[in-house]
Amino acid sequence: MTKQNIDRRSFLKVSGAATGGVLFGFSWLVSCQNEVQAEIIPELEMPEQWFSLNGYIKIGDNGVVTIMAPNPEIGQNVKTSMPMIVAEELDADWNKVVVEQAPLDPEKFPRQVAGGSQSIRQSWEGLRKAGATAKAMLVAAAAEKWGVDAATLKTEKGHIINANGEKIHYGEVATAASQLEVPEDAPLKDPKDFTIIGQSKKNVDLKDIITGEPLFGLDTKVEGMKYAVVLRPPAFGQKLQSVDDAAAKALTGVESVLQFGDKVAVLANSTWAAMQGKKALTAVWTEDTPLESTTYHDEELAKLLTAKTEAVRHDGNVDRAFAEADEIVERVYESPFLPHNCMEPMNFFAHVTDEKVLLDGPIQTPQWTRQRVADLLEREAEQVEVKMTRMGGGFGRRLYGDFALEAAEVSKLAKAPVQLVFSREDDMSAGTYRMAIKYKIKAAIKDKKITAYHLTEAAINSNMYGLIPNFFPAGAIENYRVDNAKMESNITTGAWRAPYTNFLAFAEQSFFDELSEKMEVDAVQLRLDLLENAKKNKEDERMQWSPDRMQECIKLVAEKAGWSTPKEGVFQGLSAYYSHNTHVAEIAEVVMKENRPVVTKVYCAVDCGIVVNPEAAKNQIEGGIIDGVGHAMFGDLAFNNGIPSATNFDKFRLIRHQEAPEIEVFFIQNNVDPTGLGEPSLPPAGGAIANAIYKATGKRFYKQPFVQEMDVLG
Amino acid sequence: MSTFSIKVNGVEHSVEADDATPILWILRDHLQLVGTKYGCGIGQCGACTIHLEGTSARSCNLPISAAAGKSITTIEGLSENGTHPVQKAWVEHDVPQCGYCQSGQIMTAAAFLKENNNPSDEEIKAAMHGNICRCGTYNRIRAAVKTAAQNS
Numbered sequence: 001m002t003k004q005n006i007d008r009r010s011f012l013k014v015s016g017a018a019t020g021g022v023l024f025g026f027s028w029l030v031s032c033q034n035e036v037q038a039e040i041i042p043e044l045e046m047p048e049q050w051f052s053l054n055g056y057i058k059i060g061d062n063g064v065v066t067i068m069a070p071n072p073e074i075g076q077n078v079k080t081s082m083p084m085i086v087a088e089e090l091d092a093d094w095n096k097v098v099v100e101q102a103p104l105d106p107e108k109f110p111r112q113v114a115g116g117s118q119s120i121r122q123s124w125e126g127l128r129k130a131g132a133t134a135k136a137m138l139v140a141a142a143a144e145k146w147g148v149d150a151a152t153l154k155t156e157k158g159h160i161i162n163a164n165g166e167k168i169h170y171g172e173v174a175t176a177a178s179q180l181e182v183p184e185d186a187p188l189k190d191p192k193d194f195t196i197i198g199q200s201k202k203n204v205d206l207k208d209i210i211t212g213e214p215l216f217g218l219d220t221k222v223e224g225m226k227y228a229v230v231l232r233p234p235a236f237g238q239k240l241q242s243v244d245d246a247a248a249k250a251l252t253g254v255e256s257v258l259q260f261g262d263k264v265a266v267l268a269n270s271t272w273a274a275m276q277g278k279k280a281l282t283a284v285w286t287e288d289t290p291l292e293s294t295t296y297h298d299e300e301l302a303k304l305l306t307a308k309t310e311a312v313r314h315d316g317n318v319d320r321a322f323a324e325a326d327e328i329v330e331r332v333y334e335s336p337f338l339p340h341n342c343m344e345p346m347n348f349f350a351h352v353t354d355e356k357v358l359l360d361g362p363i364q365t366p367q368w369t370r371q372r373v374a375d376l377l378e379r380e381a382e383q384v385e386v387k388m389t390r391m392g393g394g395f396g397r398r399l400y401g402d403f404a405l406e407a408a409e410v411s412k413l414a415k416a417p418v419q420l421v422f423s424r425e426d427d428m429s430a431g432t433y434r435m436a437i438k439y440k441i442k443a444a445i446k447d448k449k450i451t452a453y454h455l456t457e458a459a460i461n462s463n464m465y466g467l468i469p470n471f472f473p474a475g476a477i478e479n480y481r482v483d484n485a486k487m488e489s490n491i492t493t494g495a496w497r498a499p500y501t502n503f504l505a506f507a508e509q510s511f512f513d514e515l516s517e518k519m520e521v522d523a524v525q526l527r528l529d530l531l532e533n534a535k536k537n538k539e540d541e542r543m544q545w546s547p548d549r550m551q552e553c554i555k556l557v558a559e560k561a562g563w564s565t566p567k568e569g570v571f572q573g574l575s576a577y578y579s580h581n582t583h584v585a586e587i588a589e590v591v592m593k594e595n596r597p598v599v600t601k602v603y604c605a606v607d608c609g610i611v612v613n614p615e616a617a618k619n620q621i622e623g624g625i626i627d628g629v630g631h632a633m634f635g636d637l638a639f640n641n642g643i644p645s646a647t648n649f650d651k652f653r654l655i656r657h658q659e660a661p662e663i664e665v666f667f668i669q670n671n672v673d674p675t676g677l678g679e680p681s682l683p684p685a686g687g688a689i690a691n692a693i694y695k696a697t698g699k700r701f702y703k704q705p706f707v708q709e710m711d712v713l714g
Numbered sequence: 715m716s717t718f719s720i721k722v723n724g725v726e727h728s729v730e731a732d733d734a735t736p737i738l739w740i741l742r743d744h745l746q747l748v749g750t751k752y753g754c755g756i757g758q759c760g761a762c763t764i765h766l767e768g769t770s771a772r773s774c775n776l777p778i779s780a781a782a783g784k785s786i787t788t789i790e791g792l793s794e795n796g797t798h799p800v801q802k803a804w805v806e807h808d809v810p811q812c813g814y815c816q817s818g819q820i821m822t823a824a825a826f827l828k829e830n831n832n833p834s835d836e837e838i839k840a841a842m843h844g845n846i847c848r849c850g851t852y853n854r855i856r857a858a859v860k861t862a863a864q865n866s
Contacts, residue, residue, distance in 0.1 A: 210805065
């Protein structure tokens, strides 16, 4: 029942990339055998030789297996879960697997992107084929060695076993296997036979994280490397007129000051010296384009909500339904700008020489960034090598390689290897922010039924992507319309974890809660009824979500939270949302403490198909909920004449430990191909807590962050 | 510029630096101990937490002139090979997502448990409130601190 549309041919290249007998050197290895409780990982013995069976898999002559993690790791756990999928089909012994982060290599790895919660979904089949193909080659080599039919052999935990019970490990046939023809249709396992997928495997970088080993972009140290900190226009709309760098150059440790475009880079022998050098610059800025403020955005967006707009989807006739309605409900929901605030500020390493360009650092889009750097430096993309470090968060900010482009430009000018570092203030004030958005939602009620639903989006710089107008309640309400409108701004905006839906879901799910109250229908029942209606349109190819799966999630979360048996003094709110191909339903609980609402708990039911790595999957869901709760309650960034209102954590409030609710996560068990988890639990969280706070206090929220209107506690 | 001697993870170092240089950058750029992280530079997020004479301190706004002659422990020196009870508990609960804030979380937790070896949930929350985890692993951190308390 899944609607997967993935280019399968791209993975054939992977199998075709097999090369035999390639020697790779490693000085030490740390295996993935860290599930043994609290035992720190034993080091594996290094093989003398590695044999590459395809782009993903190298087998050591001693049976140790290296599996490449193809996609960038931002904390979504793909460095562990993607190799798990390869290991499953390879029938590897996970305790003898070493995971290595792949560099950018589009010939071997399709879609090396961290974005849209798509890594697992889009690579699922390819990763399985990579493992299954290599296993078939190892089995074929063993069959030849023993002089038996390959069909008589079994594999188990990195070993091949023959009909007589004789057993050899993969390393013993790796060299022979690497010389074989790559089979085209190696069979994939039946999910019921999975032994690695579905078992919780610990983060492969866990030991390095807890012992402080170098892992992240900022941890890069290269001989002769200069630290660069960049002065950028303080306000959006300004450009550089002149800069006086005498005081900066006089500082100990500062080596040079370079101007590029409207920016000035200070290069030094330490990060601190570079930061001090930047502070010592005196720049004169002039207005290039008008400096914008939040009051201006608010006025313009409000105008757009009442202007004539074009529908991006219109079913039936909403105007007629509104004319015939018993009651019309119309609400406007408003959100601020948000910075991403990755804990590791933006940074990148670049070394530009006449021969080549090396880029190394935290990037969600290595391939796009390579092309942009190549274009900037007027080089061929093939001359640009991109390596990826682990990232201290992404949340969409690291989709935009501006920091890598800056690093490349500064390295070129300085003729030196450069680590370009954003201070926290740089990070928060040179963002690609979640744009401020306003939604107007209007519904018609007639004979106790919702007969029309009309959503209008007024956004800054860009509108919702094309799939969103087809999300719930599209298909559930006969007369349905979505309109988009936007204004242009010189403030840079972009994707922020669960783009658009991170706020739209709050608006929509708050709205339905209000409708259920007006209609005197239980909130859970109203959603189930609407989803029932949507089943009529299941054949509509625009409906990529499943009303059945969403109903299951809602029923499960209602059961687990005890929705139908209210607890004394505990107020519950429901929210359910499909995004990034995953169905999620949440119920938040609020209690009153000292006359203030406290969000104490969130129950969450998720249907993401097969759960590859259950404990890590739960971690993702928990994190998404806390992120959603935190930004709904506290997240706020305004602009005053182009300058952001907060540039560090003293002014920008992120959710902290005491404000984090308890969370219980329940996965729907099925064998549907897996979908992503990095984003989908975030969108419903704001609505769930808003609806619960309403029950506790009688106060509805139409604007984020809630803390501006009410003292809420975590 | 002055010359300072500091003891980091039991090893004496002589460092030449400007008096105002925060210990964070001495550790990261001078001594190449990069486990201590830069997050905000103003002591607000806790990513840079170290132990100064055994108690937790923010290294991003602690100038070397104030730490000279004192004993510093960083995440790299918390234990041999990651075997401190807090590190083991972090493994047991598979706490990290991105992992960037976790060395600061671990250092805060380790110092806290020295003061209070049987904390309540509320005490753990209060003790860990100063360390931001942008990925939202707070509940796992709390569970791990609890486990570490039981095992230490």
